[in-house]
Amino acid sequence: MFSPDRERALALLHKHNQSQSLRSHALAVEATMRHIAWQWGENEDYWAEVGLLHDVDYEEYPEEHLKHTPEILQSAGYDEEFIRAVLAHGWGICTDVKPEKRMEKALYAADELCGLVTAAAYMRPSRSVVDLEVPSLKKKFKDKKFAAGVDRQIIQQGCELLDITLEELMQLVIDGMRQNHEEIGV
Template sequence: MISRDDALQLLNENIKAENMRKHCLASEAVLRAIARKLGEDEDEYGLAGLLHDIDVEITNADPKKHGPYAENILKGKVTDEMLDAIVMHNEMATGKERSTKFQQALAAGETITGLVTATTLVYPDKKLASVKPKSVTKRMKQKAFAASVKRENILECEKIGIPIHEFAELSVNAMREISDELGL
């Protein structure tokens, strides 16, 4: 399996947009927290979070290509399970439903980062330290808030045994640990 240093280098070679890199770092933090909670391999989950959008700029985020194209970049560098979860985080491209714990964890974890970030940015100080997990779950119900965030993906946390209120807390806390890197 690729080292984190090599994964970061690969990420920086393939993703130029600073906000997308921050999203990947946030996803890594949340996926590591999910792995700890579920008793899964923290490095494997974390690297999947870090690399899940490796093809987003190459594919121009085309929903029919984004995810599967990552296989061209990552094959032989990551475990088969990681590659499967990365490909399936955008199920629109595959036409299949996510069915494994890893797939669902990645989809939920990478998606909630957008909702947490959007919630942070409406606070006066724009700091993760101020965000209450309850605010994130409240925003989940407001369809117009961060409208592009797929709530159904976030709710896949419940399929892996983490209730949404607990998932919001886990995610906020994970992102707080790297708030300096995220600029939040």
């Protein structure tokens, strides 16, 4: 297994992602993955780095998302386990790599929910995740017109894969994003 290195990963992210919103999404998923790994006694730095780089090819290849990820990550020295985890977040959407490990399932579930948390946080007077709570996030989840691009079914499926409730996943993502909300910008 390779050793995680946040500086190197951030440099790779910035090289391939100029958009502030994509960088901010990457940081949100990173913080969430770090928090879930910490909660579950897993390798925090490793999970965080998978989160940080999960959409690394999206800006350059939006129509071919994850098709170019293996070459980008391989040439940067990432191993098969890391690359598989990244590819599995596109399961049923743009890859057929099914999430099997907990790390892969967590990424699959958290990625989509991070989008909803960000949108819900921006609606608050604080424009921040700091005072966003699960009940209010649940209302946004049920309101299909709110952040309509967020696929609620993927989030539900992620909870089933992880065998946790929607409320538990929501709390994990909110708490995770709070840990680094200033850098994420929410």
